[in-house]
Amino acid sequence: MVTDVLERFSPATQDWFRASFVAPTAAQAGAWDAISSGDHTLVVAPTGSGKTLSAFLWALDRLAAEPPPEEPLRRCRVLYISPMKALAVDVERNLRSPLVGIGHAAARSGQPQPDVSVAVRSGDTPAGERRAFARRPSDV
Secondary structure, three states: OHHHHHOOOOHHHHHHHHHHOOOOOHHHHHHHHHHHOOOOOOOOOOOOOOHHHHHHHHHHHHHHHOOOOOOHHHOOOOOOOOOOHHHHHHHHHHHHHHHHHHHHHHHHOOOOOOOOOOOOOOOOOOHHHHHHHHHOOOOO
C-alpha cells in the first residue's frame, strides 16, 4: 500500500519523499490514500507522526504539478486557518522544506521547477503586506 500511495504523487514529489524519508508513516499513508481518492479526511495521530505533511503534501503536489492560474486573484488555492499565530508560522516553515525539496528533485530530473508561494497573514501583518497580498495572494 505504501508504494501505491507514493505513486499517486508527481515524480518530483515521489523523488523528494523517497530521498528524505524511509517510508510514509501509517498516518501519512492512510491520509494520502483517502485524500488522493477525493475523500474528506481527518487525521488523528500522535505528535511526530507526520500529520502536517500528511495534510499538506497532496495539496503541495497538486499546486506544484499544475501551472498557477493566470488571474492573480485566483492564485490562493489552499487556505490554512490556524488557532494560533505561532502554529501558523511553524506550519509555514514546515511547508517550505518540501517545496524546496520538490523543486530540487524536479530540476535534477529535468522537469520544470514548481512556482508555489506560501504566506502567513495575521492580525500583526503590516498594512502594506496586506495590500500586496490582496493584489497577488500566495498559493497557500
